[in-house]
Amino acid sequence: MDTEEVDLLVIGGGVAGLTAALVAAIEGLRVLVCEKSDQLGGTAATSAGTVWIPGSSQSRQAGLADPLEQARRYLAAEIDTDSGAELREAFLATGPRVLDYLAQHSCVEFVPAVRHPDYHDRHAGAAIGGRALVARAFDGRLLGRDFARLRPPMRSMMVLGGMSVSKDDLAPLLRPFASRAALRHVLALLGRHARDRLRHPRGTRLVMGNALIARLLYSLRQRGVAVRTGVAVQALHQEAGAVTGATLSQEGRDVHVQARRGVVLACGGFGHGAAWRQRFLPAPGQTHSLMFEGNTGDGLRLAESVGAAIDDIGHSTPAFWTPVSVLRHADGTRQMFPHFALDRAKPGLIAVDARGQRFVNEGDSYHDFVLAMLRAPGEAPAVPAHLVCDAGFLRRYGLGLVRPGAWRLQPFLRAGYLHRAPTLAALAAGLGIDPAGLQATVARHNRFAQTGVDEDFGKGTSELNRFNGDAGHGPNPCLGPIAAPPFYAVTVWPGDAGMSVGLRTDEDARVQGLDGQPITGLYACGADMGSIMRGRYPGPGVTLGPALVFAWRAVMHALQQRPG
Template sequence: MDTDEVDLLVIGGGVAGLTAALVAAIEGLSVMVCEKTGQLGGTAASSAGTVWVPGSSQSQRAGLADPLEGARRYLAAEIDTDSGAELREAFLATGPRVLDYLERHSDVVFAPAARHPDYHDRHAGAAIGGRALVARPFDGRLLGADFARLRPPMRHMMVLGGLSVSKDDVAPLLRPFASWRALRHVLALLARHARDRLSHPRGTRLVMGNALIARLLHSLRQRGVDPLTGVDVRALHQEGGAVTGATLTHGGRERRVRARLGVVLACGGFGHAPDWRQRLLPQPAHTHSLMAEGNTGDGLRLAQAVGAAVDEAGHRAPAFWAPVSVRQGADGAPQRFPHFALDRAKPGLIAVDARGRRFVNEGDSYHDFVLAMQGASAVPAHLICDARFLRRYGLGLVRPGAWRLGPFVRDGYLRRAPTLAALAAQLGVDAEGLQATVARHNRFAATGVDGDFGKGTSELNRFNGDPDHGPNPCLGPIATAPFYAVSVWPGDAGMSVGLSTDADARVLRPDGQAINGLYACGADMGSIMRGRYPGPGVTLGPALVFAWRAVRHAAAAPA
């Protein structure tokens, strides 16, 4: 058996694991990174890549002052439990330092969003901008051969056979002739993508989550760290009650790794672990995971084998949710589309249950939307719109302006009918209920006031609505035949329940005592938000912060 010795062993090659490894390298530690799958990036690589970090210097430099006291008030209003309070305070106090640290010592650089509102502006301390930051776009060509090891975004979330687009790219791509600036932007995108495809399987202009992972990987490689892929970690080692390494297999050979300062678990949670899903998720047979396929609960399994506790206390929901529509691909694999922001808040769409009735403000956050689905027993729910809406905004996998609707209709992903009653029949929805709901909604659209759910009244609603539509950017009539529908189910985009840890990400036993030498971050760590979703990036922000805190604690501990 081969034996290796390093200062720190990091298990998991997603955003938390790569951040932990990068911090270790910056601190001068020898580090080994082990990823189970063949590519790096985990769930974050195909995400929006937003991090929620209040009070950052990056936001202050952009003129978006955000005193931490406002974020404290906001979280206190959002999270009605003391469970995790110490960890939340550590997150708030440390977050700005972590972003500055990465910016000083690596290529991991973030830009704040001037307008990217917290999800519940009814609460004191909510902010419209500054707390959400995204990694700056990255040139994937700088990765060289490592570009192939970067997990790509979901194929159906890219355009033109592999062009990644950010929110800022959407409007110019949809209306390239709206201005000379929009046309210039689109022409530059297309020219770059055409050059890329001559030598790469997809575009190398990386944005959002792909840019974040690429920046982490590039920074690691510059410091001489080469993450291993295709690694199966069998078990953790203990000596005198402390975790001191692990046994793993790589390339068909078994290896024993001794970690002088400890092990960091960053395996991505249990999105694809049937036993954990059955135990913790509601209606597990009716949910779809958006998490990376390799997230099968390995971190929880390894930690429990050495006496760790799973933190289920105070979690409003065990997962972070998004409504998902599902289409069977030509290869038989399901295409899961997360309805985050592109369609639900736009004017001329409603969501209904089996009675044909609305049950939610369609423009609310994806997490709140699914909680409403579950509370109203609206699983699946149905997104209803008309021909005008579909042409202008698209619906799920159907892109705006799409003219080839036949394949979507034939395979049942998109339902189409000349009347609302006929559409209800296809969906198995009460026809009279649907017709009455649409008629009521159309009266609201005429006045601009949603008398049932207040669609268009919050900053988040308006941010994702259509600013060119009035009087309410989120309300429009459903009147132009044919009528369309797409059905959605709960989809888990991240986990709230995870391992119990302290403020330095040390894994705890059931009695609250730390297991020396064992740390957890990312989705393996119980969320500090306790199943609430205050704003964009509340999974990735803590992932960065507690990866940093874990390594800094390990580096200060005696070997």
């Protein structure tokens, strides 16, 4: 068997793995990254790419003061368990330093969102902006041939056959003639995309998660780090209880890699691992996963083989959730749309269960929305649930995969993705829900729309609701009548966008054994690591923020170890 020796072996080419590799390279270590698929980026590449890191210098420079004590108070109110408290404290203390470190030593640079509220402003310490940051847009042409190795965004998150758009692009694209600035912005986007498509399979103006992964990959290229794809990890090696390397397999050839300072597991969790889903997730047959298909639990499997413990204590739910709708194409393929923010909070939409009744504040966070679906009692199932609106709503805001403007509806109607009917009773019958219940629910909701007060669920009362609503609509930016036929609906299911359950680690991301002691030489970060949030979802980016921070902490600890 061939042998190879490095300082640090990183298993997984997503945001956590690439960050760990970059930090190791900056610190002068010889590092090898192994990704089992043919493309890099994992789930993060298809995500919004937001990181939640309070107290950053970037936010202070933008005029957004955010003392860490406020974030500490907020997390204490959000997370009602001591489990993981030491890790949360390490995260808060280290997060700002990690952002500055990456900005100083690489091209990984973040911009704070002036307004991107925490998800529960009822809790003390919640912030309206500054804690959520996104990577600056990146020119994918700088990657050269490596652009093809970057996993593209979800098909449903691109327009015009491969143009990536951010939230800031949406308003100009939907109303290009609203102002000269909007028109200039749209013309610049379209011109760039037209030029890109002459030479590339998709647009090279990268935003959100694609920009983050591209910046990490470009920084690794600048430092000459070996990033190999199509590599499977067969087994970890141990000597005297310490993990010292792994056996890799690529194109039928096995290689033994000796890792002098340790191995970092960053395999993306178990979103598509059937046995793991059966073990930890509720009603696995009724959920869909937005995670990368290659996330099958390899990191957890490898760690358990050397005696690691799974961290499933104190988690209010094993996953991080979002409602998804599913379009089934004629060729048998599926296209999922995550209903994060574009439609649910807008005025003139309700979500109903099998009784035709509302069960949740539709404008609440995607995670909270699905938790309400899963909590629904058996006599009133909300899995699946249905988003209901009228023709006016569809024209103004769109619904799921149906873009605003309500044109070219036939493909969605034929596929059964979009439901349409001339009356609410007929719509309910087509959905298989109670017609009388839906009619009564809409009538009650329409009274709320007139007064601007949702007496049942308080839609429009939180900062998050209003942020995702329609600021130009009154008296409540999140409440509007459902009255103009025909009526429409899209069915949504629970979708996991990340895992909370993972490997048990300490504050330096060292994987712990069943005895609670660290396994020397073995680290885990990203979705392989049990979430410090313990199944709670306090704000945008609470999976990627800790992924960066604990990747950094893992490498900083490995640096202190005597080479094996």
